[in-house]
Amino acid sequence: MGTSAGGTRLSKYLVFLAGAAALVFATPVPASPGQSSGAATASSKPLSTRVVAYNIEAKLDPVKHSIAASETLVYQNLTGQAQQTFPFHLYLNAFQPQSTFMTEVRLYGTRGTGPDSGWEPKHTGSIAITKLEVGGMGDLTGRMQFIHPDDDNANDRTVFQVTLPRPVPPGASVEFRIAFEDVLPEVVERTGYKRDFYMVGQWFPKVGLWWKNAWNCHQFHATTEFFADFGTFDVKLTVPQNEIVGAGGDLVSSQNNADGTKTLVFHSEDVHDFSWTASPSFQVVEDQWTGSAGAVKIHLLMSPGNRDTAPRYLKALKGTLQLFDEWYGPYPYDRITVVDPPHGGQDAGGMEYPTLITAATSWNMPKGLLVPEVVVEHEFGHQYWYGMVATNEFEEAWLDEGINSYTEVKVMDALYGHDTSFMNFPFLTLGESEAQRLSYLGRPDLDPIARFAWKYYGSGTYGGITYGKTATMLLTLEGMIGEDTMRRAMHTYFMRYRFTHPTGEDFLKTIEEVSGKDLRWYFNQAVYGTNILDYEILKAYSDPVNWYEKKPKFRARPESHDTVYRTYVTVHRKGDFVFPVDVEIKFSDGQTVTEHWDGRDRWMRYEYERKAKIVSAEVDPQHRILLDRNFYNNSYRKESDSSAVRKLANLWMFASEWFAQWVSWIT
């Protein structure tokens, strides 16, 4: 155990390990958590309860795609009780064939494009601890023990724990000194290398988080992300001198070394992670934005061939910064780094780390396809919903991904238009809210929103529910309580819980508090349940009251304004989701009647008697209930209108004809 995860690699990387070990003991212990050695935020006071202080020295070997490093972690025991056993994440060990991560990838796929289709050696990633010492307690390497709290996979090495010889009293701190060796995979699931590009995330031994009176340190799963304490990071990176480096921290110093390397020192505070990137091929684009908390430097690291996308990234990022600042609260950090992964390295794209995000584009990205904008918006949004409001991504992924998808809709719609915020071609459009709703409609009833991320039916439902349903659920909620109230609730939630670790209930209660409404009936169904919401106009027609009178034969009876009709409109609740709805009925005399139905029964029939026939009936005429599974059955118009079908038929016919001609080319 212990170093065995990388045991076979030990000899190969002996030189680096020796160097790392030397660094471990030569490095001064950093200031205890809470002390600042740089200006990583716009605030002079700590913004968070700084539980951890990481001091890491790392050296990149770009030939072997490995990192030899040492880490000193000072952990402040604020758990209120003595702690003797400490769990640590070793995320990089997920990229091994027998890990829980890979087992789940084989079962139901993953969000990336990496090893789904089959394992290749280049997908291998690992992190091996060669030495673990604890201040005042000596070398405890032999006490390390891999654990698997979420399953029975003894081959999973993404979490280990170490039991100290004696407990750390409440309020005291403990210092871990760890030497470790990373082997990076070719980019898979957010991290790794591609050619000369490095995206180094989740790369160091990271202590678990004491939460709800227990250690929370889950294994790395195919659908899970992260959860960690706030603190400070002082990171010293040694890389070849030609590397252009970006990191989730302020650059404190840079020094060239005699061996052709350079050492960069970064500092970051009030964050819970540190990631970095390097490539000699980056083109740097600098910009700045000023918000309510001060100036924010924007570092854009563009990969070859993607330079044309830089203005699109910047426009989306600045617009997002502005709207988040206005709507939800200030962005307190003094920088944001955007990493544009290179061609072929897209698996590193679309990821968030504190003050560093990865974007996504491709060569010749069409202007009408707003993927770069959406990704930058989404990943920046995580600075709020994950970065600052640091919810548990393992257990309540909807609180970061879902809320972030909701704010993504709001921001993208505001910046790029409601119906065109995802795709805007002259012949084809797609709005963000539609995109989120569609992702939910794929498999709407397999999993509730509130479910541990790795316990979803599969990666598809995880994505559809966690992102799509949560966003759609919140948009529907917004329709219920109003946009302004919803925005105030989001603002309150952010300001109240930033730099803490709130739960789903904290979020839901904040919305109830701000709106002044009891919304539990809705949350129970939408968040905790799997009920389908689907209302339809089952039947709508008008019948002359004097229907029994004979019609004149061989000539049409003239339309009489005196004819009285009895109109029936039946609304049907097809799904089990009970939701009060408005029903709008329009009559031929121009009159409109709006009914309100509590939706409790399975159906409701409305009856009218007037000198006009029905023109149309529609459930939810304001189109506020986005959770409704089928919009087409929400309305009924008396007069048939086949223009949509004709249009579809025309396109279908054209496509069919052309396809037939292409196929027949072989004759």
Added chain:
Amino acid sequence: MAAKPKTFLSGAGLVWRRQGALWWIYIVNAALALLSAGGMVERAGDALNHSLAAQRLVHGFSLGALTELMSQPEAPLELPGTGFLFFPFVFLVFLLFATGGVLALYYRDERLTAGPFFEACGQHFWRFLRLLVYLVIAFIPIGIVGGITGQLHDHIDEAAISPYPAVEVFAAGAVVILLLLMCLRLWFDMAQVIAVAEDEKRMHKALRRSAALLRRNFGSLFWLYFRISLIGWVVCGLALQWWKNYVSPESGGAAFFLGQFIIVFWLSTRLWQRASEAMWYRQYQMEALTGAGVTEPEPVLTPVGAAAPVR
């Protein structure tokens, strides 16, 4: 062999003169597509004709509305289920049947009544079916080239520092495959012309003769084929651009006519190639007879469909 500049335009003229072939093929193509669309109309009509939400598809074209329609819980619009794959296959079989008659028509450049036309169709159907089998076999090396290109791309992508070389190799490979496919089609086109012109029953022999012909006259024949393809791509591409940019989303009529124009033009370019190839071969035979052309391979002048009355 010297290029035959007149063949290019004369081929177009021939398609124009014998445009009945074009229209009949188009009618079959359109009729099958109409049948294919029929199932969709029925299903989509149930959801759309009385729904106010259908307007999302009329004014503009929402991908979300379309996707929602296609995933209707009660009656999803599945592509295979609505004949999208079946009817094109039927058209393929029809065209395989009709090609013999069309080539006879172009080769003779005379009006053919239904009898001789269908006789030529029937006479060559099984031959061309055998050719199709040969064509599928001939795809194998092109598939291998594709595989090699992919592996080369992956290898370079792994090894190179810059992302460009791998993509350039891939793009070059794609162009090579495209050109190979065109050469292959030209080879089989000429084999079909030889089969019709000389009533060649043995398709492997027709292929051999076609290969020999191509070897000696590759430049002129490929240029002929390529130019017409290029015109088809350019005109259809421009028409699609026009559709995209200038045809109102609500305009049903304009979209229909523009769409059908593209279909007819695309079809006519393929027939243009066929006509040009038939004319080229006829000229080649004439020159061979007068001694002006290449004497190898020796063409055999045989009346097309000897049993068929020529009018």
